[in-house]
Structures are given as structure tokens and as C-alpha cells.
Amino acid sequence: MSQVNKGLPGRVSAIVFSSWCALYALIGLQWWSVIEPLDANLVFAQMGKWVPYGWAIGPYAGKELITLVVWLVVQGILTLVLKKRTFSVARLFRSSVYLFVGFLLLIWPPFYHMLWGWLPNLP
Template identity: 40%
Template sequence: MSTLPSTQRMPSGPAIAAFMSAALGLFTMALANLTQEAVAGFDQTLLAIGSWIPNYKGIGPYSGKETIMVVVWLGTWAIMNFAFRKKDFAVRAWTILFIVLIGVSALLFWPPFWHILLGK
């Protein structure tokens, strides 16, 4: 078993890729949720996207939202991990961006907030 010398540390890029891809996946799911509320008939599109999930009709358009989220999460993780694998970043700025994305995503899932956005 090999260990890193105490003076050497791993680059922060792979960790940043992991947590930012999760935030981007959640943000995309929140946008899909908002779009479903704003666009008539988009729920049928989401249902079609999620049709690969067993019993997808039982969970409705949520199956499409989940599918979109997983594709964005894994896709951005693969791309960002490849791009950031040997880079070292200032973690503070990425952490702030992560928190902002999670906060905005939470607001986009909250009905009183999207009622204000959509004027309902």
C-alpha cells in the first residue's frame, strides 16, 4: 500500500467536479420542475423522457425530472472530472457557488416562490 508523502496533497479538482456536478444536476431538475409548471404539455414530455424507469406512469412526470437530473449529474461529473483531474483550485469560491446553486434550486422547488415567478 502506498501513501502520499506528508508534503504532497491531492489536487482539489476531482472533489470540486464531484460536488459541482451534483449541484448542477439538482439545479437542472429544479429548472425542469419550473418548466413543467410554466409550459402546458411539458409534463407529457417529462413522462416520455422517464419512460425507461419501471412503473414510470405511477410516478408521473417526476420520472423525467429524475432522468434529466441523473444525465446532467453524471455527464457534468465525467466532463469536469476529466478537465479538473490534475488542477488545484481555491475551494472557497467553488463552495460559495455550490451553496448558491443549492439555494436557488431549493427556491425553484418551493411552490410559493415559483408562483411569484410565474405570476400565479
């Protein structure tokens, strides 16, 4: 009698969660470029030199490169750590929905303005 696997392999979960880590890293980088534009954009522009045609998209090339590195490093670590585990599809979906709602909340300008204590622009 064959045994039925009722969950997702750890490699799949590692891919999903590393993608979320990369998105949250991109949020942090975007916040840094909004809070300290001169310093952050200089760093991002320097890092963007490694991206083909990175000069064409400016500082975003550096953000893209850092996000890619975060994604690959986290995916490698999680794949090694979670390779022998299985995860429930429902649990993975539910946690992804929570992470998506958190992502939307963090990129919503009224929320991060409140978070950083910025007053709304007055007419």
C-alpha cells in the same frame, strides 16, 4: 520532504458541481411541468418508459431520467476539465452554501410566483 496537498482534487469538485447542476436541471424541469403541464408531462411520461417501473411514478420518472443524464454528462466533462486542478475546501464549501440558498429560493413558491408574474390565489 513530502509535499502536503491543501486542496481537494478536481474530481471531487466535479462531483459536487455536477450534483448542483443536476439539482438546478430538476428545478428547470419542474418549472416547465408547472408552466406547460400538458406538453411537459407528456414528454416526461414518454421518457419515463426507460425507467424500471416508471409508470408507477408518472411524469417524475422522465424528470428523474433527464436529471441523471445531466448529472453524468456534466460530471464527465468537469472531471476531464478539472482533473489536474485542486480547489480550496473553504471555497468549495462556500460556493455550495450559495448554491444551496439559491436552490431553496428557486423552489420557494412565493419567489417563483413573483418571478413568473403569477398572482397569489385569492379566497
